[in-house]
Amino acid sequence: MRRTFTETELAAAELRPDTGNYFAKVFAAKEAVFKCFGIDGDSLGSWREIEILDSEERRPEVNLTGSMGTLASDRGVERVLLSLSYDTDYAIAIAALVEGAGSGV
Numbered sequence: 001m002r003r004t005f006t007e008t009e010l011a012a013a014e015l016r017p018d019t020g021n022y023f024a025k026v027f028a029a030k031e032a033v034f035k036c037f038g039i040d041g042d043s044l045g046s047w048r049e050i051e052i053l054d055s056e057e058r059r060p061e062v063n064l065t066g067s068m069g070t071l072a073s074d075r076g077v078e079r080v081l082l083s084l085s086y087d088t089d090y091a092i093a094i095a096a097l098v099e100g101a102g103s104g105v
Contacts (some may be wrong), residue, residue: 004030004047012054024091025084031093031102033062033080035079044068052082060084062095076100 001023009026016022020085030050034041041047049068053061062080064072072080081096 006048006051008051008053021086021088021091025086028086028091028093029060029062029082029084029095032082032093032102033064034068036095036097037068037075039071041084042077052084 003014005023005026010074013019013022015027029034029052030047031041033050034044044050045067049064049066051063051065053063055061060082062082064080075097076099077097079098081098083094
């Protein structure tokens with residue numbers, strides 16, 4: 001758990017009655033994000049470099065750090081949009097990269 005989820009994500013899970021669903025949703029979100037960058041999980045420096053947070057509006061937000069933050073910056077990615085859904089048996093995440101106007105990517 002500590003190799004995959006940040007301290008903030010672990011703390012957020014403790015506040016939820018649906019801890020298992022929460023972890024499934026966040027894991028799916030992390031996977032959707034790194035797939036947007038065209039890399040696989042084995043190439044990812046650390047799963048903790050992708051952090052999934054709830055905004056004050058309860059929208060999922062993505063915080064990229066370390067090599068993922070560098071990769072995003074190098075590619076002109078300004079932010080990552082994320083849609084998450086889950087029920088008892090399934091979690092799904094869809095991510096999209098928003099690039100700067102002058103990135104040319």
